[in-house]
Amino acid sequence: MKNYASRRNILQGLIASTILVGFDTVNSSWVAFASTADSFVNLPHLDGVLYADDDTRANAADDFGHLVRRYPKAVLKPGSIDDIVNIIKFARTHNLKVAARGQGHTCFGQAQVEDGVVIDTSTLNKIHDISADRAIVEAGVRWSELLQATLPQQLTPPVLTDYLELSVGGTLSSGGIGGATHRYGVQVDNVLELQVVTGKGHLLTCSPYQNQDLFETVLAGLGQCGIIVKATIRLIKAESxxxxxxxxxxxxxxxxxxxxxxxxxxxxxxxxxxxxxxxxxxxxxxxxxxxxxxxxxxxxxxxxxxxxxxxxxxxxxxxxxxxxxxxxxxxxxxxxxxxxxxxxxxxxxxxxxxxxxxxxxxxxxxxxxxxxxxxxxxxxxxxxxxxxxxxxxxxxxxxxxxxxxxxxxxxxxxxxxxxxxxxxxxxxxxxxxxxxxxxxxxxxxxxFSQEDWQQHFGSVWSRLVNAKRRYDPDNVLTPGQGIFTSF
The missing domain is CATH 3.40.462.10 (FAD-linked oxidases, C-terminal domain)
Structure with missing residues (x-):
């Protein structure tokens, strides 16, 4: 009886969390169990899990602002960078929108996507390396975690936001300002290299010396041309x-x-x-x-x-x-x-x-x-x-x-x-x-309207448009910003 109850609880948990296995292309809906329908498409291999249960979707439909709610069809908790590559390729093929969400600290639905896929990058939280002048981290690492890892070596990121529980990928997508900005710029000015998954599902390395145009349109680029998955951050000496x-x-x-x-x-x-x-x-x-x-x-x-x-x-x-x-x-x-x-x-x-x-x-x-x-x-x-x-x-x-x-x-x-x-x-x-x-x-x-965004970017608007066409031609990424409502 105990074993039966245990198996039943596991089954109920799987049903409740709705771990997905495929996609119905006719009804544009996710499938939790294998189907023989002609319209059924298997999901790509994932090291993590794609969820469609109400609780997970509701959490991703909200943010710190609690002002805008957009319900995704599914939420990916990636187990690897390859998961992000695969899900973006899949979404592009099936006309789905995708947005990355770090700590959900946006205020106006910027990291939300109605009827699309939210990628919860908090599961990509590994600090790969800390050396004398740099740290290599995944996008889901919080700045507090990075600081706690660098301080034993008397090192620190040059600029930190006032609230440390934000993700590296999140602040690098917007700028990242703080009390040391008058000396060192914003956080994006202290990035040496990125790994980015574009709207085409391509994993690219970029820096001031390699794929510079991508580097300069992803940093402070509000998620329009690529999702940051790994960053190399400059470090300086830390005082005690x-x-x-x-x-x-x-x-x-x-x-x-x-x-x-x-x-x-x-x-x-x-x-x-x-x-x-x-x-x-x-x-x-x-x-x-x-x-x-x-x-x-x-x-x-x-x-x-x-x-x-x-x-x-x-x-x-x-x-x-x-x-x-x-x-x-x-x-x-x-x-x-x-x-x-x-x-x-x-x-x-x-x-x-x-x-x-x-x-x-x-x-x-x-x-x-x-x-x-x-x-x-x-x-x-x-x-x-x-x-x-x-x-x-x-x-x-x-x-x-x-x-x-x-x-x-x-x-x-x-x-x-x-x-x-x-x-x-x-x-x-x-x-x-x-x-x-x-x-x-x-x-x-x-x-903000599209006209507001065009005015906001001013002389670099055409540069962003050209990068969007090159790296996200099907306008898959980050619709919650409202920058490219039609493309």
Missing amino acids: NARVFLLDYDDLAAFTHDQRLLIEDERFNYVEGQIVSDSKGGWRYLLEAASFYTPPNEPDNTSLLSSLSYTQGTEKIEDKTYFDFLNRLAPTVAFLQSIGVWSNPHPWIDLFVPATAVEKYISEVVSTLTLADTGNSPILLYPVKTDRFTLPLFRVPNEQIVFLFAILRTAPSDDDTTSARMLADNRRLFERNRDLNGTRYPVGATA
């Missing part, structure tokens, strides 16, 4: 500690002036900033900077703070380990997860504002902005130098310094009206910034 400075400002012009000064003379390793609510009403500004060091060498506080115009006596200075500083959001995220807020809708907006217009633009925004408009969530504002950016599809204003401006909004759960209002406000803020020759960092939730 971080001295963190929090400086308070009540004047926007003084705040942005000091931020510009700090990134120009590079006295700090890390520079960011926030717009924070004032207990007396309105908004104040918080400059966050860090100097990395290894004892017995220590930063000179007086030198680091010289000539800055922050509110004297309000500064906070704290020493942390390098890892704890970079991973500082982990306790906050754990708390938000424990109270359920992490699963609320997140209508985020991320923009690049020209430095020549930043005071005017931000003054206009904060003059009417309320805490309710943000859902009590962070507002980021910090500068970066555009001469650090080397990839053509990472679009920023044509100025030497631009400011990342991001409202990381949280909307109440089950309140579509508030989410819709925040999305409408995102569009309004985008258009105002666009009219000032600003651009969008396309990781948030802002409705």
